[in-house]
Amino acid sequence: MNDTLQTLYNHVSIRQYTDQPVAEETLQQILRAACSGSTMGNMQLFSIIVTQDNEMKKKMAPFHFNQPMATQAPLILTFCADFHRFNRYCEFRQAETEAYSNLQSYHWAVTDALIAAQNACVAAESLGLGFCWLGTITYNVDKFVEVLELPRHVVPVACITMGYPAVRPALTQKLPVEAMVHRETYHDYDETSINHIYEEKEASEETRQILEENQLENLAQVFTQRRYTKKDNEYFAEVLTNVIKKQGF
Amino acid sequence: MNDTLQTLYNHVSIRQYTDQPVAEETLQQILRAACSGSTMGNMQLFSIIVTQDNEMKKKMAPFHFNQPMATQAPLILTFCADFHRFNRYCEFRQAETEAYSNLQSYHWAVTDALIAAQNACVAAESLGLGFCWLGTITYNVDKFVEVLELPRHVVPVACITMGYPAVRPALTQKLPVEAMVHRETYHDYDETSINHIYEEKEASEETRQILEENQLENLAQVFTQRRYTKKDNEYFAEVLTNVIKKQGF
Numbered sequence: 151m152n153d154t155l156q157t158l159y160n161h162v163s164i165r166q167y168t169d170q171p172v173a174e175e176t177l178q179q180i181l182r183a184a185c186s187g188s189t190m191g192n193m194q195l196f197s198i199i200v201t202q203d204n205e206m207k208k209k210m211a212p213f214h215f216n217q218p219m220a221t222q223a224p225l226i227l228t229f230c231a232d233f234h235r236f237n238r239y240c241e242f243r244q245a246e247t248e249a250y251s252n253l254q255s256y257h258w259a260v261t262d263a264l265i266a267a268q269n270a271c272v273a274a275e276s277l278g279l280g281f282c283w284l285g286t287i288t289y290n291v292d293k294f295v296e297v298l299e300l301p302r303h304v305v306p307v308a309c310i311t312m313g314y315p316a317v318r319p320a321l322t323q324k325l326p327v328e329a330m331v332h333r334e335t336y337h338d339y340d341e342t343s344i345n346h347i348y349e350e351k352e353a354s355e356e357t358r359q360i361l362e363e364n365q366l367e368n369l370a371q372v373f374t375q376r377r378y379t380k381k382d383n384e385y386f387a388e389v390l391t392n393v394i395k396k397q398g399f
Numbered sequence: 400m401n402d403t404l405q406t407l408y409n410h411v412s413i414r415q416y417t418d419q420p421v422a423e424e425t426l427q428q429i430l431r432a433a434c435s436g437s438t439m440g441n442m443q444l445f446s447i448i449v450t451q452d453n454e455m456k457k458k459m460a461p462f463h464f465n466q467p468m469a470t471q472a473p474l475i476l477t478f479c480a481d482f483h484r485f486n487r488y489c490e491f492r493q494a495e496t497e498a499y500s501n502l503q504s505y506h507w508a509v510t511d512a513l514i515a516a517q518n519a520c521v522a523a524e525s526l527g528l529g530f531c532w533l534g535t536i537t538y539n540v541d542k543f544v545e546v547l548e549l550p551r552h553v554v555p556v557a558c559i560t561m562g563y564p565a566v567r568p569a570l571t572q573k574l575p576v577e578a579m580v581h582r583e584t585y586h587d588y589d590e591t592s593i594n595h596i597y598e599e600k601e602a603s604e605e606t607r608q609i610l611e612e613n614q615l616e617n618l619a620q621v622f623t624q625r626r627y628t629k630k631d632n633e634y635f636a637e638v639l640t641n642v643i644k645k646q647g648f
Contacts, residue, residue: 151428154403154525158432158518178576179400183407185576187517188532191626194574199581206583230585235578236622238588239597245619249629252636257537261557264510266579268436268517269407276403283437288506299584308510325443327427327434329484330515332448334455335548336479339487348488370494373485377440380498387501 157276162321164280165219167313172202172225176277180227180312183273184266193236195259196266199298199306201226209297213290214309219282223311228287228294229267231259233399234303251303256399260307267308280315283308289386291393302398323354406525411570413529414468416562421451421474425526429476429561432522436514442485444508445515448547448555450475458546462539463558468531472560477536477543478516480508482648483552499552505648509556516557529564532557538635540642551647572603 151159177200184198201207207221214220233250240247249255271281287294287309294306329347339347348369351357357369364372374380400408426449433447450456456470463469482499489496498504520530536543536558543555578596588596597618600606606618613621623629 152402152525154406155428155432155522157403158522159435161435161437163437179404181576181580183404185573185579186408186410188410188412188520190532190534191622192571192573193622194579197579197581197585199583199585201583203583232579235588235593239593240619240623242590242593243617243619245617246623246629249623249627249632252633253640254537254632254636254638255627257556257639258534260509261513261532264513265517268514269521271437272518272521273404273407276401283439283510285439285507288503297584301585301587304585307506322441324434324441327430330434330443330446330481331430332446334448334450334452335546336446336448336550336553338550339484341491344484344488344491368492368494370489370492373440373442374489374495374498378498378504380495383498383503384501387503389503390506391502 154276157272160321161275162319163282164313164315164318165282166316167219167223167280167311168316170224170314172279172312176279177225179277180270180273184270187265187269189262189265190258193258194262195232195236196263197230197232197235197304198266198270199228199230201228210294213293213297214284214286217284217286219311220284223313225312227267227270227310227312228298228306229263229308229310230300230304230306231256231263232304233259234301237303251398253394253399256305256394263307267310271310274312278314279312280318281310281312283310288390291390295393295397300397305394305397305399323351323356325351403525406521409570410524411568412531413562413564413567414531415565416468416472416529416560417565419473419563421528421561425528426474428526429519429522433515433519436518438511438514439507442507443511444481444485445512446479446481446484446553447515447519448477448479450477459543462542462546463533463535466533466535468560469533472562474561476516476519476559476561477547477555478512478557478559479549479553479555480505480512481553482508483550486552500647502643502648505554505643512556516559520559523561527563528561529567530559530561532559537639540639544642544646549646554643554646554648572600572605574600
Protein backbone atom coordinates (compact mmCIF):
# COMPACT_ATOMS: atom_id res chain seq x y z
CA MET A 151 0.00 0.00 0.00
CA ASN A 152 1.44 3.41 -0.93
CA ASP A 153 1.76 6.34 1.53
CA THR A 154 -1.15 8.25 0.00
CA LEU A 155 -3.57 5.33 0.37
CA GLN A 156 -2.35 4.88 3.94
CA THR A 157 -3.07 8.56 4.67
CA LEU A 158 -6.55 8.29 3.12
CA TYR A 159 -7.50 5.02 4.84
CA ASN A 160 -6.32 6.22 8.26
CA HIS A 161 -8.32 9.44 8.27
CA VAL A 162 -9.96 10.29 11.57
CA SER A 163 -11.40 13.68 12.57
CA ILE A 164 -9.23 15.49 15.12
CA ARG A 165 -11.12 17.76 17.52
CA GLN A 166 -8.34 18.59 20.01
CA TYR A 167 -5.09 20.28 19.05
CA THR A 168 -1.74 20.94 20.72
CA ASP A 169 -0.46 24.51 21.12
CA GLN A 170 1.94 24.08 18.21
CA PRO A 171 1.14 26.70 15.59
CA VAL A 172 1.00 25.83 11.90
CA ALA A 173 4.14 27.25 10.28
CA GLU A 174 3.66 29.55 7.28
CA GLU A 175 5.59 27.09 5.09
CA THR A 176 3.24 24.26 6.07
CA LEU A 177 0.21 26.47 5.43
CA GLN A 178 1.59 27.30 1.98
CA GLN A 179 1.98 23.60 1.18
CA ILE A 180 -1.64 22.98 2.18
CA LEU A 181 -2.89 25.97 0.15
CA ARG A 182 -0.90 24.91 -2.89
CA ALA A 183 -2.44 21.42 -2.71
CA ALA A 184 -5.91 23.00 -2.40
CA CYS A 185 -5.28 25.03 -5.55
CA SER A 186 -3.90 22.08 -7.56
CA GLY A 187 -7.15 20.14 -7.94
CA SER A 188 -9.56 19.87 -10.86
CA THR A 189 -11.81 22.88 -11.40
CA MET A 190 -14.73 23.52 -13.78
CA GLY A 191 -13.31 24.68 -17.12
CA ASN A 192 -10.15 25.69 -15.23
CA MET A 193 -12.09 28.70 -13.89
CA GLN A 194 -10.99 28.13 -10.25
CA LEU A 195 -14.34 29.10 -8.79
CA PHE A 196 -13.36 29.12 -5.14
CA SER A 197 -11.69 31.19 -2.46
CA ILE A 198 -10.05 30.19 0.79
CA ILE A 199 -10.34 32.37 3.87
CA VAL A 200 -7.46 31.71 6.28
CA THR A 201 -8.31 32.37 9.93
CA GLN A 202 -5.41 32.55 12.38
CA ASP A 203 -6.28 35.66 14.34
CA ASN A 204 -7.83 34.93 17.74
CA GLU A 205 -10.23 37.86 17.51
CA MET A 206 -11.63 36.48 14.26
CA LYS A 207 -11.99 33.01 15.80
CA LYS A 208 -13.94 34.51 18.70
CA LYS A 209 -16.19 36.42 16.29
CA MET A 210 -16.99 33.25 14.36
CA ALA A 211 -17.28 30.92 17.37
CA PRO A 212 -20.94 31.60 18.31
CA PHE A 213 -22.01 30.74 14.76
CA HIS A 214 -20.11 27.47 15.10
CA PHE A 215 -22.25 26.98 18.24
CA ASN A 216 -19.14 27.53 20.38
CA GLN A 217 -17.65 24.14 19.62
CA PRO A 218 -14.30 24.27 21.50
CA MET A 219 -12.24 23.52 18.39
CA ALA A 220 -13.56 26.67 16.69
CA THR A 221 -11.36 28.72 19.03
CA GLN A 222 -8.80 26.11 20.08
CA ALA A 223 -7.58 25.17 16.58
CA PRO A 224 -4.54 27.20 15.48
CA LEU A 225 -5.83 27.35 11.90
CA ILE A 226 -9.27 27.50 10.30
CA LEU A 227 -9.79 27.34 6.55
CA THR A 228 -13.15 28.41 5.14
CA PHE A 229 -13.72 27.37 1.52
CA CYS A 230 -16.13 29.47 -0.50
CA ALA A 231 -17.92 28.88 -3.77
CA ASP A 232 -16.72 32.02 -5.58
CA PHE A 233 -17.95 33.39 -8.91
CA HIS A 234 -17.14 36.95 -7.89
CA ARG A 235 -13.48 36.88 -8.95
CA PHE A 236 -14.38 35.41 -12.35
CA ASN A 237 -17.19 37.94 -12.81
CA ARG A 238 -14.75 40.74 -12.02
CA TYR A 239 -12.44 39.33 -14.66
CA CYS A 240 -15.35 39.37 -17.14
CA GLU A 241 -16.18 42.94 -16.12
CA PHE A 242 -12.64 44.15 -16.82
CA ARG A 243 -12.50 42.28 -20.16
CA GLN A 244 -15.80 43.55 -21.61
CA ALA A 245 -17.50 40.15 -21.26
CA GLU A 246 -20.98 39.42 -19.89
CA THR A 247 -21.01 39.51 -16.08
CA GLU A 248 -24.41 37.99 -15.28
CA ALA A 249 -23.96 34.70 -17.14
CA TYR A 250 -23.31 32.83 -13.90
CA SER A 251 -26.04 34.10 -11.60
CA ASN A 252 -27.89 30.79 -11.45
CA LEU A 253 -28.00 27.52 -9.52
CA GLN A 254 -26.08 25.51 -12.13
CA SER A 255 -23.14 27.91 -11.86
CA TYR A 256 -23.45 27.82 -8.07
CA HIS A 257 -23.12 24.03 -8.23
CA TRP A 258 -19.89 24.30 -10.25
CA ALA A 259 -18.41 26.69 -7.70
CA VAL A 260 -19.49 24.46 -4.79
CA THR A 261 -17.75 21.54 -6.51
CA ASP A 262 -14.55 23.53 -7.06
CA ALA A 263 -14.56 24.66 -3.42
CA LEU A 264 -15.08 21.15 -2.06
CA ILE A 265 -12.40 19.59 -4.28
CA ALA A 266 -10.01 22.26 -3.00
CA ALA A 267 -11.10 21.65 0.60
CA GLN A 268 -10.57 17.90 0.44
CA ASN A 269 -7.20 18.35 -1.25
CA ALA A 270 -6.20 20.66 1.61
CA CYS A 271 -7.31 18.02 4.11
CA VAL A 272 -5.33 15.23 2.46
CA ALA A 273 -2.25 17.45 2.25
CA ALA A 274 -2.62 18.40 5.93
CA GLU A 275 -2.87 14.78 7.05
CA SER A 276 0.16 13.84 4.94
CA LEU A 277 2.08 16.53 6.88
CA GLY A 278 1.07 15.17 10.29
CA LEU A 279 -1.74 17.63 10.99
CA GLY A 280 -5.27 16.68 11.96
CA PHE A 281 -8.49 18.36 10.95
CA CYS A 282 -12.25 18.43 11.44
CA TRP A 283 -15.04 19.75 9.20
CA LEU A 284 -17.49 22.13 10.86
CA GLY A 285 -20.95 21.47 9.41
CA THR A 286 -22.15 24.64 11.10
CA ILE A 287 -20.77 26.71 8.20
CA THR A 288 -23.89 26.02 6.08
CA TYR A 289 -26.24 26.45 9.07
CA ASN A 290 -25.37 30.00 10.01
CA VAL A 291 -24.19 30.84 6.54
CA ASP A 292 -25.74 34.34 6.69
CA LYS A 293 -23.56 35.19 9.71
CA PHE A 294 -20.38 33.90 8.09
CA VAL A 295 -21.05 35.96 4.96
CA GLU A 296 -21.15 38.99 7.25
CA VAL A 297 -18.15 38.22 9.47
CA LEU A 298 -15.90 37.16 6.57
CA GLU A 299 -17.09 40.16 4.47
CA LEU A 300 -18.03 38.05 1.48
CA PRO A 301 -19.30 39.93 -1.59
CA ARG A 302 -22.12 38.86 -3.94
CA HIS A 303 -21.45 35.54 -5.72
CA VAL A 304 -19.42 34.18 -2.80
CA VAL A 305 -20.94 31.56 -0.45
CA PRO A 306 -18.99 29.67 2.25
CA VAL A 307 -19.51 25.92 1.84
CA ALA A 308 -16.85 24.23 3.97
CA CYS A 309 -15.03 25.14 7.14
CA ILE A 310 -12.16 23.07 8.46
CA THR A 311 -10.23 23.38 11.72
CA MET A 312 -6.61 22.27 11.53
CA GLY A 313 -3.71 21.73 13.87
CA TYR A 314 -1.45 19.12 15.41
CA PRO A 315 -3.44 16.34 17.14
CA ALA A 316 -3.51 16.43 20.95
CA VAL A 317 -5.47 13.19 21.01
CA ARG A 318 -5.75 10.62 18.25
CA PRO A 319 -9.03 8.73 18.52
CA ALA A 320 -9.60 5.27 17.07
CA LEU A 321 -10.90 5.05 13.50
CA THR A 322 -14.61 5.82 13.27
CA GLN A 323 -16.92 2.86 12.76
CA LYS A 324 -18.21 3.24 9.22
CA LEU A 325 -20.55 1.25 7.01
CA PRO A 326 -18.79 -1.38 4.91
CA VAL A 327 -17.61 -0.08 1.50
CA GLU A 328 -20.07 -2.28 -0.43
CA ALA A 329 -22.95 -0.45 1.29
CA MET A 330 -22.15 2.67 -0.77
CA VAL A 331 -21.23 0.94 -4.04
CA HIS A 332 -23.65 0.12 -6.85
CA ARG A 333 -22.65 -1.71 -10.05
CA GLU A 334 -24.04 -0.17 -13.25
CA THR A 335 -27.40 0.90 -11.72
CA TYR A 336 -28.63 1.75 -8.22
CA HIS A 337 -29.72 -1.25 -6.18
CA ASP A 338 -32.33 -0.39 -3.61
CA TYR A 339 -32.11 -1.39 0.04
CA ASP A 340 -34.65 -3.60 1.78
CA GLU A 341 -34.90 -4.36 5.49
CA THR A 342 -32.50 -7.30 5.18
CA SER A 343 -29.78 -5.32 3.41
CA ILE A 344 -30.18 -2.36 5.79
CA ASN A 345 -29.86 -4.70 8.77
CA HIS A 346 -26.80 -6.26 7.18
CA ILE A 347 -24.91 -3.04 6.42
CA TYR A 348 -25.71 -1.46 9.82
CA GLU A 349 -25.00 -4.64 11.79
CA GLU A 350 -21.41 -3.95 12.83
CA LYS A 351 -22.00 -0.27 13.50
CA GLU A 352 -25.04 -0.97 15.68
CA ALA A 353 -23.13 -3.61 17.63
CA SER A 354 -20.16 -1.32 18.35
CA GLU A 355 -19.19 0.05 21.74
CA GLU A 356 -19.35 3.58 20.26
CA THR A 357 -23.04 3.08 19.42
CA ARG A 358 -23.79 1.54 22.82
CA GLN A 359 -22.40 4.68 24.50
CA ILE A 360 -24.33 7.05 22.22
CA LEU A 361 -27.61 5.22 22.93
CA GLU A 362 -26.98 5.27 26.66
CA GLU A 363 -26.22 9.02 26.64
CA ASN A 364 -29.32 9.74 24.60
CA GLN A 365 -31.62 7.19 26.23
CA LEU A 366 -32.88 6.11 22.84
CA GLU A 367 -33.39 2.75 21.14
CA ASN A 368 -31.28 3.14 18.04
CA LEU A 369 -28.94 5.43 16.07
CA ALA A 370 -31.62 6.51 13.58
CA GLN A 371 -33.61 8.03 16.44
CA VAL A 372 -30.50 9.76 17.81
CA PHE A 373 -30.21 11.57 14.49
CA THR A 374 -33.87 12.41 13.88
CA GLN A 375 -34.83 13.22 17.50
CA ARG A 376 -31.63 14.78 18.86
CA ARG A 377 -28.83 15.72 16.50
CA TYR A 378 -30.52 16.88 13.32
CA THR A 379 -34.25 17.33 13.81
CA LYS A 380 -36.71 18.10 11.02
CA LYS A 381 -37.54 21.46 12.57
CA ASP A 382 -33.89 22.58 12.83
CA ASN A 383 -33.03 21.30 9.35
CA GLU A 384 -35.95 23.12 7.78
CA TYR A 385 -35.04 26.34 9.58
CA PHE A 386 -31.41 26.17 8.42
CA ALA A 387 -32.50 25.14 4.91
CA GLU A 388 -34.44 28.38 4.68
CA VAL A 389 -31.42 30.40 5.86
CA LEU A 390 -29.22 28.69 3.27
CA THR A 391 -31.75 29.07 0.43
CA ASN A 392 -32.07 32.78 1.19
CA VAL A 393 -28.31 33.31 1.30
CA ILE A 394 -27.74 31.51 -2.02
CA LYS A 395 -30.37 33.81 -3.59
CA LYS A 396 -29.13 36.93 -1.84
CA GLN A 397 -25.57 36.20 -2.98
CA GLY A 398 -26.84 36.27 -6.55
CA PHE A 399 -27.28 32.65 -7.59
CA MET B 400 8.17 16.98 -0.39
CA ASN B 401 6.24 13.80 0.50
CA ASP B 402 4.65 11.48 -2.10
CA THR B 403 1.13 12.65 -1.35
CA LEU B 404 1.96 16.32 -1.92
CA GLN B 405 3.74 15.34 -5.12
CA THR B 406 0.62 13.50 -6.33
CA LEU B 407 -1.59 16.48 -5.46
CA TYR B 408 0.68 19.12 -7.03
CA ASN B 409 1.14 17.13 -10.24
CA HIS B 410 -2.54 16.63 -10.94
CA VAL B 411 -3.55 17.05 -14.56
CA SER B 412 -6.83 15.92 -16.14
CA ILE B 413 -6.41 12.86 -18.38
CA ARG B 414 -8.84 12.64 -21.30
CA GLN B 415 -7.30 9.74 -23.27
CA TYR B 416 -6.78 6.28 -21.84
CA THR B 417 -4.91 3.13 -22.88
CA ASP B 418 -6.81 -0.14 -23.36
CA GLN B 419 -5.57 -1.44 -20.01
CA PRO B 420 -8.61 -2.25 -17.86
CA VAL B 421 -8.75 -1.23 -14.19
CA ALA B 422 -8.24 -4.39 -12.13
CA GLU B 423 -10.88 -5.21 -9.51
CA GLU B 424 -8.24 -4.94 -6.76
CA THR B 425 -7.31 -1.42 -7.92
CA LEU B 426 -10.98 -0.44 -8.09
CA GLN B 427 -11.44 -1.72 -4.54
CA GLN B 428 -8.51 0.42 -3.32
CA ILE B 429 -10.07 3.49 -4.96
CA LEU B 430 -13.52 2.76 -3.50
CA ARG B 431 -12.08 2.17 -0.04
CA ALA B 432 -10.32 5.57 -0.21
CA ALA B 433 -13.58 7.19 -1.33
CA CYS B 434 -15.37 5.71 1.68
CA SER B 435 -12.67 6.71 4.20
CA GLY B 436 -13.25 10.48 4.11
CA SER B 437 -15.08 12.77 6.51
CA THR B 438 -18.86 12.62 6.33
CA MET B 439 -21.60 14.67 8.00
CA GLY B 440 -22.28 13.19 11.45
CA ASN B 441 -20.75 9.95 10.12
CA MET B 442 -23.98 9.40 8.16
CA GLN B 443 -22.17 8.57 4.87
CA LEU B 444 -24.67 10.38 2.70
CA PHE B 445 -23.36 9.29 -0.68
CA SER B 446 -23.43 6.44 -3.15
CA ILE B 447 -21.01 5.51 -5.92
CA ILE B 448 -22.26 4.06 -9.19
CA VAL B 449 -19.52 2.05 -10.91
CA THR B 450 -19.83 1.94 -14.71
CA GLN B 451 -17.70 -0.63 -16.54
CA ASP B 452 -20.25 -2.13 -18.93
CA ASN B 453 -19.97 -0.77 -22.47
CA GLU B 454 -23.73 -0.77 -23.00
CA MET B 455 -24.15 1.48 -19.97
CA LYS B 456 -21.41 3.81 -21.21
CA LYS B 457 -23.20 4.08 -24.57
CA LYS B 458 -26.50 4.83 -22.84
CA MET B 459 -24.92 7.63 -20.81
CA ALA B 460 -22.73 9.06 -23.59
CA PRO B 461 -25.31 11.34 -25.29
CA PHE B 462 -25.99 13.04 -21.93
CA HIS B 463 -22.26 13.62 -21.60
CA PHE B 464 -22.57 15.28 -25.05
CA ASN B 465 -20.67 12.34 -26.59
CA GLN B 466 -17.31 13.42 -25.22
CA PRO B 467 -15.01 10.59 -26.42
CA MET B 468 -13.76 9.79 -22.90
CA ALA B 469 -17.32 8.94 -21.80
CA THR B 470 -17.11 5.73 -23.82
CA GLN B 471 -13.34 5.33 -24.11
CA ALA B 472 -12.54 5.31 -20.39
CA PRO B 473 -12.47 1.81 -18.89
CA LEU B 474 -14.07 3.03 -15.67
CA ILE B 475 -16.59 5.74 -14.80
CA LEU B 476 -17.54 6.58 -11.22
CA THR B 477 -20.68 8.62 -10.59
CA PHE B 478 -20.94 10.04 -7.08
CA CYS B 479 -24.42 10.75 -5.79
CA ALA B 480 -25.70 12.81 -2.89
CA ASP B 481 -27.73 10.07 -1.18
CA PHE B 482 -30.18 10.45 1.71
CA HIS B 483 -32.22 7.48 0.52
CA ARG B 484 -30.15 4.82 2.30
CA PHE B 485 -30.24 6.76 5.57
CA ASN B 486 -33.98 7.35 5.23
CA ARG B 487 -34.48 3.63 4.67
CA TYR B 488 -32.51 3.01 7.86
CA CYS B 489 -34.80 5.45 9.68
CA GLU B 490 -37.85 3.72 8.21
CA PHE B 491 -36.77 0.29 9.47
CA ARG B 492 -35.89 1.70 12.92
CA GLN B 493 -39.15 3.57 13.58
CA ALA B 494 -37.53 7.00 13.22
CA GLU B 495 -38.81 9.98 11.26
CA THR B 496 -38.14 9.60 7.52
CA GLU B 497 -38.91 13.09 6.21
CA ALA B 498 -36.48 15.01 8.43
CA TYR B 499 -34.00 15.39 5.58
CA SER B 500 -36.20 16.47 2.66
CA ASN B 501 -34.75 19.97 2.46
CA LEU B 502 -31.92 21.95 0.87
CA GLN B 503 -29.72 22.00 3.99
CA SER B 504 -29.72 18.20 4.08
CA TYR B 505 -29.09 18.12 0.33
CA HIS B 506 -26.01 20.28 0.90
CA TRP B 507 -24.65 17.83 3.48
CA ALA B 508 -25.09 14.95 1.05
CA VAL B 509 -23.46 16.92 -1.78
CA THR B 510 -20.49 17.59 0.50
CA ASP B 511 -20.17 13.93 1.48
CA ALA B 512 -20.33 12.87 -2.17
CA LEU B 513 -17.69 15.37 -3.27
CA ILE B 514 -15.29 14.51 -0.44
CA ALA B 515 -15.64 10.86 -1.47
CA ALA B 516 -15.13 11.76 -5.14
CA GLN B 517 -11.96 13.73 -4.53
CA ASN B 518 -10.56 11.01 -2.26
CA ALA B 519 -11.17 8.51 -5.08
CA CYS B 520 -9.33 10.80 -7.49
CA VAL B 521 -6.31 11.21 -5.23
CA ALA B 522 -6.17 7.45 -4.64
CA ALA B 523 -6.41 6.78 -8.39
CA GLU B 524 -3.57 9.17 -9.20
CA SER B 525 -1.40 7.66 -6.45
CA LEU B 526 -1.93 4.30 -8.21
CA GLY B 527 -0.83 5.61 -11.62
CA LEU B 528 -4.28 6.15 -13.08
CA GLY B 529 -5.52 9.36 -14.62
CA PHE B 530 -8.99 10.87 -14.44
CA CYS B 531 -11.22 13.65 -15.64
CA TRP B 532 -14.38 15.17 -14.13
CA LEU B 533 -17.38 15.40 -16.45
CA GLY B 534 -19.26 18.60 -15.64
CA THR B 535 -22.12 17.35 -17.83
CA ILE B 536 -23.41 15.26 -14.91
CA THR B 537 -25.21 18.28 -13.39
CA TYR B 538 -26.40 19.54 -16.81
CA ASN B 539 -28.40 16.53 -17.91
CA VAL B 540 -29.00 15.40 -14.35
CA ASP B 541 -32.59 14.36 -15.14
CA LYS B 542 -31.34 11.86 -17.74
CA PHE B 543 -28.72 10.41 -15.40
CA VAL B 544 -31.33 9.90 -12.68
CA GLU B 545 -33.29 7.84 -15.22
CA VAL B 546 -30.42 5.83 -16.72
CA LEU B 547 -28.80 5.04 -13.35
CA GLU B 548 -32.24 4.26 -11.82
CA LEU B 549 -31.78 6.59 -8.88
CA PRO B 550 -34.59 6.65 -6.30
CA ARG B 551 -35.95 9.72 -4.48
CA HIS B 552 -33.34 11.47 -2.29
CA VAL B 553 -30.49 10.50 -4.61
CA VAL B 554 -28.95 13.12 -6.96
CA PRO B 555 -25.78 12.57 -9.03
CA VAL B 556 -23.28 15.38 -8.39
CA ALA B 557 -19.95 14.20 -9.78
CA CYS B 558 -18.92 11.93 -12.61
CA ILE B 559 -15.32 10.91 -13.15
CA THR B 560 -13.74 8.94 -15.99
CA MET B 561 -10.71 6.87 -14.98
CA GLY B 562 -8.09 4.78 -16.66
CA TYR B 563 -4.38 4.57 -17.48
CA PRO B 564 -3.14 7.69 -19.29
CA ALA B 565 -2.49 7.33 -23.04
CA VAL B 566 -1.20 10.89 -23.17
CA ARG B 567 0.07 13.00 -20.30
CA PRO B 568 -0.44 16.69 -21.04
CA ALA B 569 1.60 19.45 -19.41
CA LEU B 570 0.27 20.91 -16.15
CA THR B 571 -2.63 23.28 -16.71
CA GLN B 572 -1.87 26.98 -16.40
CA LYS B 573 -3.65 28.08 -13.22
CA LEU B 574 -3.99 31.33 -11.33
CA PRO B 575 -1.28 31.83 -8.68
CA VAL B 576 -2.23 30.43 -5.26
CA GLU B 577 -2.43 33.89 -3.66
CA ALA B 578 -5.26 34.77 -6.08
CA MET B 579 -7.56 32.38 -4.18
CA VAL B 580 -6.31 33.08 -0.66
CA HIS B 581 -7.71 35.73 1.69
CA ARG B 582 -6.32 36.42 5.17
CA GLU B 583 -8.99 36.81 7.89
CA THR B 584 -11.54 38.55 5.63
CA TYR B 585 -12.27 38.64 1.89
CA HIS B 586 -10.22 41.18 0.00
CA ASP B 587 -11.98 42.40 -3.11
CA TYR B 588 -10.36 42.53 -6.55
CA ASP B 589 -9.87 45.72 -8.53
CA GLU B 590 -8.71 46.04 -12.12
CA THR B 591 -5.05 46.10 -11.07
CA SER B 592 -5.26 42.92 -9.01
CA ILE B 593 -7.32 41.12 -11.70
CA ASN B 594 -4.73 42.09 -14.32
CA HIS B 595 -1.99 40.88 -12.01
CA ILE B 596 -3.47 37.45 -11.21
CA TYR B 597 -4.48 36.74 -14.82
CA GLU B 598 -1.24 38.04 -16.30
CA GLU B 599 0.65 34.75 -16.68
CA LYS B 600 -2.40 32.83 -17.82
CA GLU B 601 -3.30 35.39 -20.46
CA ALA B 602 0.28 35.41 -21.74
CA SER B 603 0.48 31.62 -22.08
CA GLU B 604 0.69 29.69 -25.34
CA GLU B 605 -2.42 27.71 -24.25
CA THR B 606 -4.45 30.94 -24.11
CA ARG B 607 -3.07 32.16 -27.43
CA GLN B 608 -4.29 28.97 -29.10
CA ILE B 609 -7.73 29.16 -27.48
CA LEU B 610 -8.19 32.75 -28.64
CA GLU B 611 -7.11 31.88 -32.16
CA GLU B 612 -9.53 28.94 -32.35
CA ASN B 613 -12.37 31.06 -31.02
CA GLN B 614 -11.50 34.27 -32.84
CA LEU B 615 -12.10 36.25 -29.66
CA GLU B 616 -10.18 38.91 -27.79
CA ASN B 617 -9.79 37.34 -24.39
CA LEU B 618 -10.51 34.29 -22.21
CA ALA B 619 -13.46 35.89 -20.42
CA GLN B 620 -15.30 36.19 -23.74
CA VAL B 621 -14.46 32.58 -24.65
CA PHE B 622 -16.32 31.53 -21.52
CA THR B 623 -19.32 33.85 -21.70
CA GLN B 624 -19.81 33.73 -25.50
CA ARG B 625 -18.81 30.16 -26.37
CA ARG B 626 -18.27 27.64 -23.61
CA TYR B 627 -20.81 28.51 -20.93
CA THR B 628 -23.33 31.02 -22.18
CA LYS B 629 -25.97 32.68 -20.01
CA LYS B 630 -28.77 31.04 -22.01
CA ASP B 631 -27.34 27.51 -21.64
CA ASN B 632 -26.51 27.99 -17.97
CA GLU B 633 -29.99 29.22 -17.19
CA TYR B 634 -31.57 26.32 -19.04
CA PHE B 635 -29.45 23.74 -17.18
CA ALA B 636 -30.02 25.57 -13.89
CA GLU B 637 -33.74 25.01 -14.33
CA VAL B 638 -33.21 21.31 -15.08
CA LEU B 639 -31.07 20.95 -11.95
CA THR B 640 -33.46 22.92 -9.72
CA ASN B 641 -36.35 20.73 -10.86
CA VAL B 642 -34.44 17.50 -10.28
CA ILE B 643 -33.36 18.52 -6.77
CA LYS B 644 -37.02 19.23 -5.96
CA LYS B 645 -38.33 16.12 -7.72
CA GLN B 646 -35.82 13.96 -5.85
CA GLY B 647 -37.36 15.22 -2.61
CA PHE B 648 -35.05 17.96 -1.36
